[in-house]
């Protein structure tokens with residue numbers, strides 16, 4: 041179960057639009073497994089998208105269950121995801137494994153409905169709120185070549201350098 045190398049900004053592959061997955065086969069399940077291993081190896085990791093490891097397919101994992109006192113669905117594998125509904129926009133702070141030195145304030149819907157397949161090809165739907173909804177929107181952006189730094193209202197006021205821990 042390898043931990044894959046996560047691409048970081050400004051790697052050009054992070055700007056690509058990923059292709060739909062055409063078969064939920066063994067190769068996809070291996071990818072999902074490796075993505076999950078990579079996400080869980082990153083402290084505080086709550087989501088990962090295949091393009092972050094250089095695989096330009098529409099596959100995402102979100103699991104925000106390490107955060108306390110929030111509504112969540114645990115581990116969600118989202119293959120070819122589509123957001124069907126957005127409600128209640130709000131600003132919140134985000135980070136990203138591909139932008140390790142910064143966090144930023146981004147406007148997102150606080151309530152979404154997302155439809156996707158899981159790694160076994162079963163169609164699923166989730167209604168997500170708050171932090172989980174934000175994490176899903178952040179990861180789905182990776183499938184369209186968007187990073188949170190592309191969504192800042194103001195680079196001057198909404199981008200924050202992380203404090204280095206030595």
Ligand code: NI
Nearest residue numbers: 135136137138
């Ligand atoms: Ni990210």
